[in-house]
Amino acid sequence: MTGGGVRRQVAAPTPPEAPTARVQERRQPRERVRTVARAAAGILLLIACYASGEFLAGWLRLPVPGSVIGMVIMFVVLCLQPAQISDRIVVPISEKLVSLIPFLLVPAAVGIVAHIPEVVRDAPALITAVVGGWLATILVTALAAKYLLGRIRRKG
Incomplete structure (x- = not known):
């Protein structure tokens, strides 16, 4: 500047203040x-699927455990409304239950x-069952991976 004037700096606008402690206290209980x-x-959804599976297994006299039928019911529910149900409802409680598995296995x-x-x-029978189940799991996983990778390659 000419004339020996003093140059003033203008302060930048400050961002809006963070919510007060009182507002944060109100949000936490919500x-x-x-x-x-x-x-x-x-929990209610998991119990409802399990109970429905048990009911259907007993009512239809199926040779499949009710808990397996309940898992199929849960799969169908998640396929119909995947994001709304799984992200908000099923995932949080499932993560909590998975963290408790070691305590459930102790008994x-x-x-x-x-x-x-x-x-x-x-x-001998137990070892045969464990090794047979392990081999069957590896075989089914390998076949499923091969099939799915083949589908991905054909589409891509």
Whole structure:
């Protein structure tokens, strides 16, 4: 500037302030209520699918366990409304249940230890079942992967 004037700096506009503590306190209970409601809905959905499967297995006298039929029902439900149900309801409660699996397996392990004589007596059959199931799982997984990769290559 000419004339020896003083140059003033203009402050940039400040961003809007963060919500006050009082507003944040009001939001937290609402989020907790939503979280609990979604967890309850997830548990109810899982129980409803399981109970429906058990009912159908008993009513139709199917040789398939009701829990397997319940999983098929859950699969159909998720196929019909995948994003609305799975992301908001099923995933959060499923993640929580998966984190609890070690605690759910402890009673089974204790039960096996309590029946060591029977386990030793039936060891050949148990080993055959475990190895056979393991091999069948690997075979089915390999065949499914081969099939799906072939479909992807044909489309791509």
